[in-house]
Amino acid sequence: xxxxxxxxxxxxxxxxxxxxxxxxxxxxxxxxxxxxxxxxxxxxxxxxxxxxxxxxxxxxxxxxxxxxxxxxxxxxxxxxxxxxxxxxxxxxxxxxxxxxxxxxxxxxxxxxxxxxxxxxxxxxxxxxxxxxxxxxxxxxxxxxxxxxxxxxxxxxxxxxxxxxxxxxxxxxxxxxxxxxxxxxxxxxxxxxxxxxxxxxxxxxxxxxxxxxxxxxxxxxxxxxxxxxxxxxxxxxxxxxxxxxxxxxxxxxxxxxxxxxxxxxxxxxxxxxxxxxxxxxxxxxxxxxxxxxxxxxxxxxxxxxxxxxxxxxxxxxxxxxxxxxxxxxxxxxxxxxxxxxxxxxxxxxxxxxxxxxxxxxxxxxxxxxxxxxxxxxxxxxxxxxxxxxxxxxxxxxxxxxxxxxxxxxxxxxxxxxxxxxxxxxxxxx
Numbered sequence: 001x002x003x004x005x006x007x008x009x010x011x012x013x014x015x016x017x018x019x020x021x022x023x024x025x026x027x028x029x030x031x032x033x034x035x036x037x038x039x040x041x042x043x044x045x046x047x048x049x050x051x052x053x054x055x056x057x058x059x060x061x062x063x064x065x066x067x068x069x070x071x072x073x074x075x076x077x078x079x080x081x082x083x084x085x086x087x088x089x090x091x092x093x094x095x096x097x098x099x100x101x102x103x104x105x106x107x108x109x110x111x112x113x114x115x116x117x118x119x120x121x122x123x124x125x126x127x128x129x130x131x132x133x134x135x136x137x138x139x140x141x142x143x144x145x146x147x148x149x150x151x152x153x154x155x156x157x158x159x160x161x162x163x164x165x166x167x168x169x170x171x172x173x174x175x176x177x178x179x180x181x182x183x184x185x186x187x188x189x190x191x192x193x194x195x196x197x198x199x200x201x202x203x204x205x206x207x208x209x210x211x212x213x214x215x216x217x218x219x220x221x222x223x224x225x226x227x228x229x230x231x232x233x234x235x236x237x238x239x240x241x242x243x244x245x246x247x248x249x250x251x252x253x254x255x256x257x258x259x260x261x262x263x264x265x266x267x268x269x270x271x272x273x274x275x276x277x278x279x280x281x282x283x284x285x286x287x288x289x290x291x292x293x294x295x296x297x298x299x300x301x302x303x304x305x306x307x308x309x310x311x312x313x314x315x316x317x318x319x320x321x322x323x324x325x326x327x328x329x330x331x332x333x334x335x336x337x338x339x340x341x342x343x344x345x346x347x348x349x350x351x352x353x354x355x356x357x358x359x360x361x362x363x364x365x366x367x368x369x370x371x372x373x374x375x376x377x378x379x380x381x382x383x384x385x386x387x388x389x390x391x392x393x394x395x396x397x398x399x400x401x402x403x404x405x406x407x408x409x410x411x412x413x414x415x416x417x418x419x420x421x422x423x424x425x426x427x428x
Contacts, residue, residue: 054102056109057129060093064121066286067093068141075117075186080104084134087142089289098134117186124186208256209237210282211263215275216247222296223304226251227311228395229388232413233265233324234258235312238287241302243294247275252287254314265326272356272389311396311409329384330415331391334376337401337408338367348410349379352394358386374408378415387414 060067069085072095076082081100088094099105105128113126136145145151213226223239226249230236235254242248253259259281267279293303306312336345342362349360361380381387391412398407 051128052102052106053128053130053132054100054105055096055098055129055131055134056105057127058095058097058112059125059127060095060117061123061125062121063093063288064285065118067095067117067122069139069144070141071117071187072097073144073146075112076108079108079111083145083147084136085144085146086134086136092289096129096131096134112186115186208259208281209253210284210286211251211253211259212280212282213249213251214247214278214280215271216249216277217271217273217275218247219297220273221247221249222298222300223249223302224300224396225392227304227306227309228412229266229392230262231306231312231395232391233261235314236306236309238289238305238307239303240287240290240293241296243302250282250284250287258314261324265324269327269388270385272385325414325416327384327388328414328417329381329387330417331379331381331387331412332376332415333379333410333412334374335408335411336375336377337399337404338372338375339401339403340375340399345379348397348399349390349394352397353386353390356386356389358382358390378417 058072067087069087072085072087073082076085076097076099079099081104082097083100084098086096088096097105097108099108109126109128112124114124116123136143136151138151139145139149216226221241223241226239227236230251230253235258237252237254239252240250242250251262253262263279263281266277269277271277289305290303293301296302333345342364345362346360349358359382362377363380364375364377367375379390381390391414394410395412397410399410400407
């Protein structure tokens with residue numbers, strides 16, 4: 001029976017059929033449109049990725065040896081005129097290389113993509129970068145502008161035309177350039193690469209720059225405490241604790257001279273816990289970055305990078321001021337607030353060293369002038385192990401001062417008066 005009104009059975013059935021047809025047509029049209037848009041976006045993204053550029057992005061994986069501007073320039077210069085290099089380490093180790101012409105970058109990408117810098121490690125993935133020019137403000141191990149010797153510096157006329165004789169101080173040591181043979185990787189050996197990453201005092205040699213440190217107290221040891229001790233004898237680059245060996249850490253210094261100083265002064269040093277600090281030179285050439293380090297018992301990370309730390313003391317403008325002394329029970333302190341008293345300093349040390357109640361003898365040096373910016377002096381302890389503990393815990397301790405917006409960082413080092421303050425005063 002057929003009904004002709006709007007509420008009839010056949011009319012309702014026809015409406016449902018038409019609705020399904022309209023929905024199916026809409027789905028087909030939507031899939032077609034989305035497919036077209038997706039194909040367009042994929043094509044656009046593919047074209048953007050493959051668009052040649054005179055700047056290449058190099059991503060280095062399986063990093064085993066140090067990567068700096070000298071390494072990148074050595075493997076890139078054979079394919080064209082390299083203008084600038086910038087290295088950044090936010091997501092692993094990456095570098096941008098700017099060539100003079102696009103054709104040179106294309107040739108370099110074809111020859112270097114997938115190659116190993118050294119045999120079996122430091123693998124390259126080469127892509128075209130998006131920037132049109134690299135900005136370089138200084139020439140060092142991370143950035144270099146090969147078009148100018150002093151990028152970012154304004155050239156001014158000298159006050160005198162000619163010096164009377166050769167300069168007494170060398171502003172920067174020069175390193176020879178090396179030609180490397182291709183043997184398995186793009187470079188044959190990393191041992192002779194010039195490296196001056198962390199200070200101008202000595203040429204950094206990556207062959208013997210990592211120390212194994214044994215005998216640490218697992219409950220108290222952390223990266224900052226080791227840095228406070230090892231920075232007295234050279235610039236600290238990285239520190240890593242080993243999860244598989246309790247009380248063991250690895251410290252990377254900036255050069256062999258720093259390693260030798262640490263071995264001479266810190267090896268077989270007795271700590272306050274009774275443990276004996278033992279140092280050995282590691283066969284590992286340098287410490288790799290750890291993106292997600294595990295936590296130590298005190299909650300601090302087990303890995304830390306100190307290459308850009310301002311608390312490293314061995315720089316070209318301050319190397320002569322460092323006091324490299326053998327460990328003793330007398331400490332020299334400096335960069336303290338100008339109005340700090342002996343009681344305040346004693347309270348600061350006791351607050352930092354909670355497990356020990358040290359007997360302290362403090363001698364304040366007279367201020368230099370009426371408007372001295374900081375104060376210094378000597379602190380003597382009854383035992384050398386307590387002095388070592390204070391170095392590890394109190395060195396670079398922040399002290400607030402009302403006259404300064406920022407806190408003072410108390411700096412400590414071993415003194416040249418190992419016989420004690422009283423004996424020194426009697427000798428005077």
